Amino acid sequence: MKKLFRFLYNYKNLLTFLTLEFCSLLLVFNQHFHTKFKQVNSSNLSIGSVYEFFSSLRQYTYLKENYIKILNENAYLKEQILQNSIQANKISDKFSEKQFKFIPAQIINNSITHTKNYLTLNKGASSGIIPGMGVITESGIVGSVKSVSEHFATVVSLLHTDVLVSAKLIPSNVMGTIRWYGYNPLQVQLLYIPRHLKVEVGDKVVTSGYDATFYTDIPIGVVSRVELNKESLFYDIWVDISTDFSTLQHVYVLENNLRVERESLENVTKSYYE
């Protein structure tokens, strides 16, 4: 026993080192801890406010640019209202108009340099944001909300290697899946487009609306490269993202009023047949 204690004492530095390394590796690779330590991310109050401070410093240089951007967007929205009022006379589909609400928010932290990128927003549960909501800008999709605190929210960016988004190609309406493969923040890949269909460079890629996060026809990007190997079942398609992630400032969080209803119905059907 004495010898054991002496051994432990002699190697105390090395043993501490190894234990701590083991603990942190557990934290990295065990998914269980990621859900347990939800506080250790940038939607945490103290870290959120640090990021908010630094982004407020940076924001001053962008004021003029943002002003012009918002003016343009306003104009675009006014046009849409005009078009809608013309259409509303023809089709009285009031229900679908009210399904999605837009919550405007500002980005206070953003990254594109890692393989798993996150954004932090300056609005949280107090503004009605809950985990799972979609996030878009006027030019395309951004990601979905991962966790929220009272005043901040963390968003999983589209530039995250684990994120899959249901998408479709526009003239042909074929459904596929969007996934980012790391490194290049300007391109994503479109997966599972079968080889018998025709895909051309310049085709638009938009959301399919098959998940409750996004509605139909939000732009994702434009097809920039198409390859078809002799043996493969599916195309290799590269898509240029329409959102510029490096200059993101303002986003809209999508609130889907019918989300719970839709998901519970889909779950009931699934559990019945499985």
Add this chain to the structure above:
Amino acid sequence: MLLSHTMSKENIWLRYFATFVAYISLQILIGQASMHFYRSTCFVYIGFFLSLPWYKTTLIFQLLLGFFIGLIIDAFYNSLGVHAFTVVLLIYCRNLLLHLLPPIAVNDYEYATKPSLYSMGFKKFSIYVLFLTVIYHITVFCLDAWNFVSFFSVLPSLFINVVLSYFVICSFQIISALVGNTSIR
């Protein structure tokens, strides 16, 4: 003045806290600026761990401190465990390296308690910083992206990151020595 001339115990803790805050602010500013120019990020805050006292502080304490500060940094990057692992590794390697390249105190007979540009000399300090910076960046890269991107495709940006952090850490040493005269050794 946080960096005052008296060296009482409380002042030392305050000074380390101020250094830490300065490094983290610098890191966030550089991270936000560098995002527009190239697609990678450097970690300049490791300068804080490189300048921690070593000789009269037990290694266990240094390792524990490194682990918890690493967790705080993980909270900034949403990467639970990655930086905690790397900081603990960094501190252990630092201890081994400092025994090979010991910083010398004012009287030339004993080791200085704190490694710095002035106590180690330019050559030793450069080896010390460059070696550990390379280890840090490679480890973070391996834990973060090991099966997505091939290692050789990120070598150029790794090189830029290491050089940039080296210059930032050296200039930080010079500036902090100019601000607090006694903290040189």
